[in-house]
Amino acid sequence: MFAALDSIWHVGLPFAQTDGFWLPGAATTDPAMDRVFYLILVICSLLFLLVVGLMTFFLVRYRRLPGRKAEKTATQNILLEATWTVIPVVIVGVIFYQGFVAYMRMQTAPPGCYDLRVSARQWAWQFIYPNGHIDDNLHVPAGEPVRLTMTSEDVIHGLWIPALRVKMDVVPGRYTSVWFRADKPGAYDLLCTEYCGDEHSSMLATVEVQTREDYDAWLKDAANYLKTLPPAEAGKLLYKRRGCAQCHSTDGTAGTGPSFLGIFGKSQKMADGRSVIIDDNYIRESILEPQAKIVAGYQPVMSTYKGLVSDDDITALIEFIKSLSKKSPLRAPTHSVDRGEGQGVGK
Ligand SMILES: [Cu+2]
Numbered sequence: 001m002f003a004a005l006d007s008i009w010h011v012g013l014p015f016a017q018t019d020g021f022w023l024p025g026a027a028t029t030d031p032a033m034d035r036v037f038y039l040i041l042v043i044c045s046l047l048f049l050l051v052v053g054l055m056t057f058f059l060v061r062y063r064r065l066p067g068r069k070a071e072k073t074a075t076q077n078i079l080l081e082a083t084w085t086v087i088p089v090v091i092v093g094v095i096f097y098q099g100f101v102a103y104m105r106m107q108t109a110p111p112g113c114y115d116l117r118v119s120a121r122q123w124a125w126q127f128i129y130p131n132g133h134i135d136d137n138l139h140v141p142a143g144e145p146v147r148l149t150m151t152s153e154d155v156i157h158g159l160w161i162p163a164l165r166v167k168m169d170v171v172p173g174r175y176t177s178v179w180f181r182a183d184k185p186g187a188y189d190l191l192c193t194e195y196c197g198d199e200h201s202s203m204l205a206t207v208e209v210q211t212r213e214d215y216d217a218w219l220k221d222a223a224n225y226l227k228t229l230p231p232a233e234a235g236k237l238l239y240k241r242r243g244c245a246q247c248h249s250t251d252g253t254a255g256t257g258p259s260f261l262g263i264f265g266k267s268q269k270m271a272d273g274r275s276v277i278i279d280d281n282y283i284r285e286s287i288l289e290p291q292a293k294i295v296a297g298y299q300p301v302m303s304t305y306k307g308l309v310s311d312d313d314i315t316a317l318i319e320f321i322k323s324l325s326k327k328s329p330l331r332a333p334t335h336s337v338d339r340g341e342g343q344g345v346g347k
């Protein structure tokens with residue numbers, strides 16, 4: 001009986017490839033999720049029609065009429081009770097079976113999956129590629145099974161890719177995983193589905209499904225962004241990817257750390273009363289030895305990036321911070337000669 005149901009549902013599925021009334025167009029030809037969805041939808045719709053239909057019929061049939069007496073309600077009817085117990089049990093059994101099969105399928109990745117890592121944090125996604133590249137968006141090769149191994153750096157998030165019919169919680173302190181096979185090249189939405197704080201609604205990313213060649217070319221190029229982007233742009237990417245954005249804003253609002261807006265070239269008060277001019281060397285020191293000088297009014301909670309960022313990364317970050325000051329810095333750096341002076345300013 002289940003096999004028969006299976007084949008019925010299989011037949012109706014090609015329309016899932018285009019945007020439907022109920023589900024967005026699928027980028028995968030795996031029918032498991034759609035089958036469960038439409039099965040439940042059809043069962044619920046039929047039951048809805050049955051209940052509303054009977055209700056309407058009874059309303060009319062047994063309405064109050066002059067001279068009509070209300071009939072006594074039956075108090076016990078074994079046959080009726082058995083019927084309305086057995087039929088729902090069968091229906092729930094079918095739904096459970098279909099749901100369980102689809103769930104196990106989603107959980108059990110086929111051998112030879114292409115593995116990517118996902119790290120979620122308030123409020124951004126990071127996708128970590130086999131060659132170490134970290135990206136805000138998810139790129140995957142088409143037609144191959146891909147497995148995401150996911151964890152969160154703070155609260156619970158939820159990864160949802162409607163077009164690929166996968167959704168899984170992303171939990172701090174442990175790993176969860178999903179796999180899928182994206183068959184149709186294109187760009188699809190990826191959303192967070194666990195309410196995770198103020199900016200939850202902007203925790204979005206794009207899934208780029210590319211042919212194998214396009215994907216390989218993209219990955220090679222993307223990993224190389226420090227060499228291909230202007231330093232200030234590369235610094236902006238690092239600012240997001242290395243988590244600086246969690247504590248430092250670029251719009252002037254103080255967070256856990258001071259904002260980066262317009263600070264370059266300014267004089268900053270330290271907790272010990274000294275004043276320091278924010279220049280290349282000060283920023284470099286702040287990144288490598290954050291505890292050396294503590295900004296007045298802030299807690300010494302920034303930990304060192306020594307070993308985590310390269311010299312090129314630091315240069316890019318400095319150029320980014322510099323680019324957030326509208327005017328050129330008034331002072332030259334206080335210690336060493338700065339090669340890239342003026343670059344990226346006013347962007
Ligand atoms: Cu989230």
